[in-house]
Amino acid sequence: MARACYSLAHGKERPCFSEKGGPVQTDYLIVGAGASGLAFADALTAGTDVDVTLVDRRPAVGGHWRDAYSFVRLHTPSAFYGVSSMPLGEDRLDEEGFYERASGPELHRYFDAVAGRLVASGRTRILTGHEHLGAEAGAELIRDGRGGQRRITVRRKVVDARYLEASVPATHAPPFDVAPGATVTGIHQLPESVRTGARYTVIGAGKTAVDACTWLLSENVGPDRIRWIRPRDAWFHDRRDFQPLDQVGATMAGIALDAEAAAQATDLQEMLERLESGGRLLRIDPSAPADMYRAAMLSSGELEALREIDDVVRLGHVRRIEADRIRLERGEIPTDASVIHVDCTARGLNDAPARPVFQPGRIVLQQVRHNSPSFNAALIGHVESRGGEDTDNNRLCTSNPYPRSIRDWPRMCAATWRVEHRWASDRELATWVAGTRLNLLAALPKHAHTPVVRDAVQRYVTNVGAAIGRLDAMPHPPSERQ
Incomplete structure (x- = not known):
């Protein structure tokens, strides 16, 4: 079977099916070849020898970035966005002294290169211009841009990388x-x-x-x-407060302020006042x-x-x-x-309700650590590569929905701090988290000797336990969903 289904040179798909009408078999079918689908595939294939197929209705990989407005840039630094195995950008500083954020065209080139590397591995096929129609008679049905339909038999799991698809x-x-x-x-x-x-x-x-x-x-x-x-x-x-590498000290100081404010505030209003007065x-x-x-x-x-x-x-x-x-x-x-x-009223982030990430025969990519989409998809891919029971994997990858209102802040932060504690108790996973370039705090050990980092880590460790307890007890009025 031909597996070279994505042409980096021309941005066009190449013949992917060698059988005449026969079914295609794959270990994992990933629905959606945007940033999350690619990050998941990259991490999964790095840890296992599996056959992976990605399908996406768009003509090229990259998801919503293919539809983005011309002057858009990444919201976060390039240094911790994309896939774990391939750096994005050159870690330059912009005119304000912050780490560079890739433009739309830079992201297009990056995702094309990622797709090319995945296909070149011989274990991944990427079908752009294909719509996933769902399951039928024990197989997954896909339709190409000409209306032709093919069946894919999935030996292990279907991965939904579109559940949190953004509205652009x-x-x-x-x-x-x-x-x-x-x-x-x-x-x-x-x-x-x-x-x-x-x-x-x-x-x-x-x-x-x-x-x-x-x-x-x-x-x-x-x-x-x-x-x-x-x-x-x-x-x-x-x-x-969201800078990596040599500016990670300011990032850790911001996280410490989050924990400190949550531990000491009596209600949401007081916590917001503390965070605003601290510049967070x-x-x-x-x-x-x-x-x-x-x-x-x-x-x-x-x-x-x-x-x-x-x-x-x-x-x-x-x-x-x-x-x-x-x-x-x-x-x-x-x-x-x-x-x-x-x-400018497009919804942007999708505030879909939480679902179990790991389900029988299915994985639904969602947020785990808040505000870290690439990291979360790669984390889930890595956890899947280790095997294990769905119940155990869901404890390490607990869904943490995007916030809509500031009243979601307590739930969001408490969920992140809880799951990070579970990662720290799993030696292999803690090593992966510390080593992936998608981890905003990856450079923390390198700067652990600096006064800023030492103080921030101490403040965080001192307050995070009390912060989780206080946030759990804090009244959470229903979020305004508009």
Whole structure:
């Protein structure tokens, strides 16, 4: 059977099936060849001699990055994103002194190279342009772009790498009505929509809206020409607290502050006040109540620039955009034909409910350590490569859903700290965690002698036990899911 199914040189699939109509057999069928599917496959095949097939409906690997807007960058440093076996970027520092974050085209090239290496191993086939249709009569059914169908017999497990698939602007439908005569564009169309003298209304409160505003400001659009509709205000992290390698001390100090605030606060409000006063959490407008939390990050430069936008509308979600007005949940505001309305309301992170990661004949890729998607997929792949019972593996890979509201913060952090303690009790897994490049804290031992790291580790160890207990007891009102 031919296994070279992905052409790195041309970005096109090559013939993958040598049997005429016969079934294909594989040990693992991974549905979704985005960052998580590739990271899982990379870790699984590094530890086992298995046959793996990845299928993805897109024409190339990389998942939602293939649909991303042109000026997007990684949210986190390249140093701990991608797959474990292959570095991304050169660990350069940007103009603000932080580790580089790959652009969309850089990620496309990286994922193509990862796919090429996996296929070259002789144990992996990648079927892009194929839709997984589900199980039928003991086999998995897939359909290619021409409508042809094939059956794949899976000897071990089907891996769902699409359960947490992100909603991105290019494939997202606005959740509001648009009347004739109104100009509405997605952020992915923004560079082509810019007009001299135009004014802009950015709709949304999360990272995508932040990206739209910062891009417009960087293109010399004055803040007085930007109106920002924010249905809710959001909490953000300082980018300095999520840096790897030689800046890992600041990262560990931030984690120590999390544990310290959680251990000492009597309720969520006091904990937020402690985290904000320590610089761990940020609000664009400190005077506005904030509830939304999607673990997004801002640098101090970005925060300063965004605070220059004074025209902020807080009248709830947009219901309808007309030629001369915008109707919102709690009122309306004027607009006109000179205004370009930028839709930034795509959901982004998928806040799907928790499911067991390991199930009979099935693995559902999800978050385990919060805010670490590549690491989590590789972790699950590595744990699967060791074998073991589903019950035991689920204790090491407990689902930890993405946060939507700041009220999810206690549950999210407590889940991470618990599972990290379990990793530390498993010598082989602890060694893998310490050694993978996808671990944000991988450089911690190298800097353990520095005062900053010594102090941060001590503070964390002192407080984390009490923090978990306090977070478990803290009242958790239902999260607002909008």
